[in-house]
Amino acid sequence: MLSMQNISMVYRAGLVETHALRNFSLEVEEGDFVSVTGPSGSGKTTFLNIAGLLERFTDGRYELDGRDVSSLSDKESSAVRNEKIGFVFQSFNLIPDLNLFDNVDVPLRYRGFNANERKKRIETVLETVGLASRMKHLPSQLSGGQQQRVAIARALAGKPRLMLADEPTGNLDSKMALGVMELISEINRNGTTIIMVTHDPELAKMANRNVHILDGRVSNGDIEVPLSKVATA
Amino acid sequence: MEIGPIWRAMMRNKTGAILIALQIAVTMAIMVNAISIMQEKSRMMSRPSGLDEHNLFTIQSVGFADDFNERVTIEEDLAALRAMPGVVNAFQTNAIPLSGSGWSMGLQTEPGAEIDGTGVGLYFVDEHALDTYGVNLIAGENFSPTDITWRELVTNVWPGKTILTVAMAETLFPDDAMSALGKTVYINDTQPITVTGIIEKMQGSWPSWDGFERVMLVPHLLPWEDTQYLIRTEPGMRDELMPQVEEMLAETNKGRIVRRMRSMDEIRERAYRDESSMIKILTFTIALLVAVTSLGIVGLASFSVNRRTKQIGTRRALGATRVAILRYFMTENFIISLLGVSLGAALTIGLNILMIETFALTRIAWYLVPAAMLILLGIGQAAVLGPARRASSVPPAVATRTV
Incomplete structure (x- = not known):
C-alpha cells in the first residue's frame, strides 16, 4: 500500500538546514493499522505530510498503492489525495461556516461526483458515524468528539484506500477519545489502511504495528506488534 | 461549481459581504448617472457649428482717438483684410458664435404685439459673411452688396431681408421649413422682413440656450468704435496669419487698439470650459x-x-487544486459583486429618476446599466485576483499545523 525508501526531508532557512527525516524507510501493507509515535520534533508530522502528499520530500522514493508519487505535479497530487487518502486532523479542521452535510461534501465536490452520488455518500457516512440526524447542524453546535466523527465521515466519504490520522484524539477527553478510536478501528477492520500519528502509547497499542520515530529516523526495534493485537490479527 | 456552499457560508458571515455589495451598488449608481451627465455634456460639446472653425479667428478693434472715423476705418480694414494673402474672406459683425456674448430678437409669422415671437440669435453681417463663416446656403440667395446698409446707432428700423438657419425656419414653419423662403416674418412685433435665404446650420452665442441653433443674419454694417471682425484663412494658415493681421490693423490706424484676437477653436474651448x-x-x-x-x-x-x-490548507489536503481554490474566491467575489450590481441597477434607475425630476437631466441610455454591471463585475474579478492567487498558493501542509 505504502512504500517509502530512504526518504529525506531537509528544511532550509538561509544557511540553516534542518533534517526532519533522514533515510526514512517504511512499508505499510494493505489493511494495516500503523501507529506512529515519537517525541515532539522527531519528524512524525513531516512523515505524515509526506505520506499524505501534503509536502514534497527532498530525496528518496515513495510509492503509494503501487504508483511512484515522488514527482507528481501539484494537480496530480491533489487528485491522489482526493481519491486515495482520507485525512483526520487533530483540530478536526471542519469549516465552521458550513453545516455537517456541506463539510462532508467538500472532498466529494473536488472529486466531481454528481449531486445524487454525493448526497448518497454523505448520508451513508454520517449514518456510519452516528450523526445523520444532525447533518444541518454547524460544527460549533457539536461536541469535540462529534466534530471528530464528522471529520472522519468526511475522510471516509471518498472511500479512500488509506486514512492518515494526525493525533485524532489529541483534543478530546478520554471518553470521547475512546469512541473515536473505536470508530477508527472499525474502519480499519472494514479494510481501510490506517496510519495514525499519536504521542499516546495507550492509543498506539490499538494499532497492529507501531513505528517509533526519533530524530527523523525509524528508531531501533522500530516495528513492534503489540501483543494485544496478535490474537486478533 | 460551489455556489451553494459558498452562498450558505457567506450568509453565516455576511457583514463584510453586504458592505462591499452596498459599496458596489452605490458606486454603480453614481458611476452610471455621472457617465450619463458626461454623455449629455459631450453631446452638447460636439454639436457642429456649421462653420469652418479651424480656419476662423476674430479680432476686436477699439477706436479711441478724437478723430477716429468708424465707417472709414471699418471699410479700410475690411478691404485690407480681404486683400491679405492667405485670407479667404472677412467681415464685420456684432457677435461671434459660441462667444457667450451676442444679440437676440423675436421673430413671428404674424404681426402683433400680442403674439409671442420665437427667440433667435442675431448677427449683423455683409455679403461676405456666408463665405467667411463657411456655412452652407441650401435655399435662396446670399445678400448682395446693395443690401448692405449702415445701421444707425439708435434705431428701430430693420432691413427688409434676412437669412435664417433651418432650425429657425423649422420653428417658424413647422410643416415645411423650406417654405420659409420668400415668406414675410415680423421683427419687433410688426416690422416685416423677408426670408431670402436658408442656411443649413449655424449656432448662436450661448451654448446652453435651447434656441442655440436658431439664427438670423441681418445685412447691416455697424458704425461702432468698438467692433470685431471675423476672418477666414486658407486651410492651415490661421496661426501664421493671426499675428500678421494684428500687426497690420495696429499699424494702419494708430487711433485704435486691437485686442481679443482669438481663434474659433479657442472660442469653442472657452464656450465649453464648464462642461469640459x-x-x-x-x-x-x-x-x-x-x-x-x-x-x-x-x-x-x-x-x-x-x-x-x-x-484553505484543509481544502487543499482534501483534494482541492490550486485552480479550485482560485475559483472558490473568484466565485465568492462574483456572487457579492452580482448582488452589488443587481442592487446597483435599481439604485441607478432610482437616482436617475430623482435627477430627472430635480435637475431636469436626461434619462440614462438603456445600455449603460448592463454595461456598468459587466464592467463592475470585471473590476471585482480583477480586484480579487491577487488575494485569490495568494490563497491558491497556501500549501496543503498548513492543514496539519497546530498554530
Whole structure:
C-alpha cells in the first residue's frame, strides 16, 4: 500500500538546514493499522505530510498503492489525495461556516461526483458515524468528539484506500477519545489502511504495528506488534 | 461549481459581504448617472457649428482717438483684410458664435404685439459673411452688396431681408421649413422682413440656450468704435496669419487698439470650459469611486484569505487544486459583486429618476446599466485576483499545523 525508501526531508532557512527525516524507510501493507509515535520534533508530522502528499520530500522514493508519487505535479497530487487518502486532523479542521452535510461534501465536490452520488455518500457516512440526524447542524453546535466523527465521515466519504490520522484524539477527553478510536478501528477492520500519528502509547497499542520515530529516523526495534493485537490479527 | 456552499457560508458571515455589495451598488449608481451627465455634456460639446472653425479667428478693434472715423476705418480694414494673402474672406459683425456674448430678437409669422415671437440669435453681417463663416446656403440667395446698409446707432428700423438657419425656419414653419423662403416674418412685433435665404446650420452665442441653433443674419454694417471682425484663412494658415493681421490693423490706424484676437477653436474651448471641467471632475470621481471599491474588494478578500488560511490548507489536503481554490474566491467575489450590481441597477434607475425630476437631466441610455454591471463585475474579478492567487498558493501542509 505504502512504500517509502530512504526518504529525506531537509528544511532550509538561509544557511540553516534542518533534517526532519533522514533515510526514512517504511512499508505499510494493505489493511494495516500503523501507529506512529515519537517525541515532539522527531519528524512524525513531516512523515505524515509526506505520506499524505501534503509536502514534497527532498530525496528518496515513495510509492503509494503501487504508483511512484515522488514527482507528481501539484494537480496530480491533489487528485491522489482526493481519491486515495482520507485525512483526520487533530483540530478536526471542519469549516465552521458550513453545516455537517456541506463539510462532508467538500472532498466529494473536488472529486466531481454528481449531486445524487454525493448526497448518497454523505448520508451513508454520517449514518456510519452516528450523526445523520444532525447533518444541518454547524460544527460549533457539536461536541469535540462529534466534530471528530464528522471529520472522519468526511475522510471516509471518498472511500479512500488509506486514512492518515494526525493525533485524532489529541483534543478530546478520554471518553470521547475512546469512541473515536473505536470508530477508527472499525474502519480499519472494514479494510481501510490506517496510519495514525499519536504521542499516546495507550492509543498506539490499538494499532497492529507501531513505528517509533526519533530524530527523523525509524528508531531501533522500530516495528513492534503489540501483543494485544496478535490474537486478533 | 460551489455556489451553494459558498452562498450558505457567506450568509453565516455576511457583514463584510453586504458592505462591499452596498459599496458596489452605490458606486454603480453614481458611476452610471455621472457617465450619463458626461454623455449629455459631450453631446452638447460636439454639436457642429456649421462653420469652418479651424480656419476662423476674430479680432476686436477699439477706436479711441478724437478723430477716429468708424465707417472709414471699418471699410479700410475690411478691404485690407480681404486683400491679405492667405485670407479667404472677412467681415464685420456684432457677435461671434459660441462667444457667450451676442444679440437676440423675436421673430413671428404674424404681426402683433400680442403674439409671442420665437427667440433667435442675431448677427449683423455683409455679403461676405456666408463665405467667411463657411456655412452652407441650401435655399435662396446670399445678400448682395446693395443690401448692405449702415445701421444707425439708435434705431428701430430693420432691413427688409434676412437669412435664417433651418432650425429657425423649422420653428417658424413647422410643416415645411423650406417654405420659409420668400415668406414675410415680423421683427419687433410688426416690422416685416423677408426670408431670402436658408442656411443649413449655424449656432448662436450661448451654448446652453435651447434656441442655440436658431439664427438670423441681418445685412447691416455697424458704425461702432468698438467692433470685431471675423476672418477666414486658407486651410492651415490661421496661426501664421493671426499675428500678421494684428500687426497690420495696429499699424494702419494708430487711433485704435486691437485686442481679443482669438481663434474659433479657442472660442469653442472657452464656450465649453464648464462642461469640459465637469467631465474631468466626474471622470476623476468615477475613477476614485472605482478605486475605493476595488480596494474594498481587495481588503475583504485579503482579510478573508488570512482568516481562512487553515481552511484553505484543509481544502487543499482534501483534494482541492490550486485552480479550485482560485475559483472558490473568484466565485465568492462574483456572487457579492452580482448582488452589488443587481442592487446597483435599481439604485441607478432610482437616482436617475430623482435627477430627472430635480435637475431636469436626461434619462440614462438603456445600455449603460448592463454595461456598468459587466464592467463592475470585471473590476471585482480583477480586484480579487491577487488575494485569490495568494490563497491558491497556501500549501496543503498548513492543514496539519497546530498554530
